[in-house]
Amino acid sequence: xxxQTIPPKRWIIVDDGSTDxxxxxxxxxxxxxxxxxxxxxxxxxxxRKPGGEAVLHHGLRMLNLPDxxxxxxxxxxxxxxxxxxxxxxxxxxxxxxxxxxxxxxFGWRNGKLIEEKNPxxxxxxxxxxxxxxxxxxxxxxxxxxxxxxxDEIRANMLGWxxxxxxxxxxxxxxxxxxxxxALHGKINTGIANYFAGYHPLFMLARACRNMVRPPYVLGxxxxxxxxxxxxxxxxxxxPDPELIRYVRKQQWNRLTGxxxxxx
Numbered sequence: 001x002x003x004q005t006i007p008p009k010r011w012i013i014v015d016d017g018s019t020d021x022x023x024x025x026x027x028x029x030x031x032x033x034x035x036x037x038x039x040x041x042x043x044x045x046x047x048r049k050p051g052g053e054a055v056l057h058h059g060l061r062m063l064n065l066p067d068x069x070x071x072x073x074x075x076x077x078x079x080x081x082x083x084x085x086x087x088x089x090x091x092x093x094x095x096x097x098x099x100x101x102x103x104x105x106f107g108w109r110n111g112k113l114i115e116e117k118n119p120x121x122x123x124x125x126x127x128x129x130x131x132x133x134x135x136x137x138x139x140x141x142x143x144x145x146x147x148x149x150x151d152e153i154r155a156n157m158l159g160w161x162x163x164x165x166x167x168x169x170x171x172x173x174x175x176x177x178x179x180x181x182a183l184h185g186k187i188n189t190g191i192a193n194y195f196a197g198y199h200p201l202f203m204l205a206r207a208c209r210n211m212v213r214p215p216y217v218l219g220x221x222x223x224x225x226x227x228x229x230x231x232x233x234x235x236x237x238x239p240d241p242e243l244i245r246y247v248r249k250q251q252w253n254r255l256t257g258x259x260x261x262x263x
Contacts (some may be wrong), residue, residue: 002033002076003082006089012059015040018154037062039167056141069131075126077174078105087168088120088129094196100152102127116172121162121261123150123152127170129209142238145188153196156261158248165247180223186210186219189233190226195237197244202251 001011013026013036027040032258041058056073070089078101091215092098102123106113118124127150138154141147172254193203203224211220230237238244 002036003087005083006073007035009035009087010063011036013038014055014058015155016055017041032104034188044185048058057143061072065132065136070129071132071135073125073127073130078170078172080127080168080170084168084170085129088165091163091165092131095161097159097161098163099131099138099155100162101129103170104162104164104166105170105172109170113171115166118164119262120164121152121156121263122149123162124148124170125162125171131160144192144195144236144257146192149192149196150243153243153247153261154240157160157243173250182215183218183222187221187229188225190223190228191230191235192226193223194227194230194235197238198227199251199255200246202248202255205255235245 001008013029013034015022015026015038021038023038026036030038041055041063069189070092074083084103088101089101092099097157100123101200103128104114104118105124107116108114117123123129128148128151134155137158137160138151142150155162175244190207193206194241200207200239207224207227209220210223211217250260250262254262
């Protein structure tokens with residue numbers, strides 16, 4: 001970030017209970033760059049809540065959001081080229097209705113960088129950049145797993161565009177949803193999909209598709225288990241019936257070969 005050709009006006013680095021040298025590195029950065037501020041939350045002895053979905057809220061408490069045009073949320077396990085934000089902001093300039101944008105995540109596999117495939121409307125939680133006006137219109141972020149789907153669905157419902165750009169390559173140094181183990185990450189994905197109101201048939205199709213990807217069979221089964229556990233345990237679901245109807249219509253369109261966000 002400090003090597004970006006367009007550096008941020010403010011950078012809030014949130015340490016959510018790291019057990020390594022993260023806190024020390026943040027303090028060193030604060031001393032070196034006056035636009036960096038560190039904040040520590042959580043207990044290093046307590047289990048880390050997966051997803052980091054509440055982290056942004058802690059950073060925002062230290063800012064007056066209307067003073068900014070863009071808001072970026074980044075995980076600590078990604079890297080990108082020095083002109084990443086310069087090129088991303090050009091995409092925002094081209095399309096005034098682009099509300100959420102990001103690059104595409106690539107991970108190392110057999111010595112090669114391979115893109116982590118997702119629908120182009122999906123902006124990865126690890127590296128989202130929001131136009132502040134869009135962020136305000138969607139009412140901020142949910143504090144549950146699935147927040148990084150709900151935000152873009154809500155944005156599209158309000159007439160904004162959301163997009164990931166594969167030409168903006170971002171290296172994800174740890175595979176998605178593996179901080180607590182690959183299979184547990186699949187459970188979390190299922191829970192997140194339940195929270196976002198995914199259509200049951202779409203979820204079944206998604207789980208089947210994941211069965212032919214590592215970890216074979218078990219990945220899809222655990223994802224489906226996470227989704228169904230939301231119903232069995234009466235976990236919270238997004239309290240927005242209109243959004244759930246919209247999500248399920250888009251997913252049904254995908255299943256039946258019609259025009260949809262999921263493409």
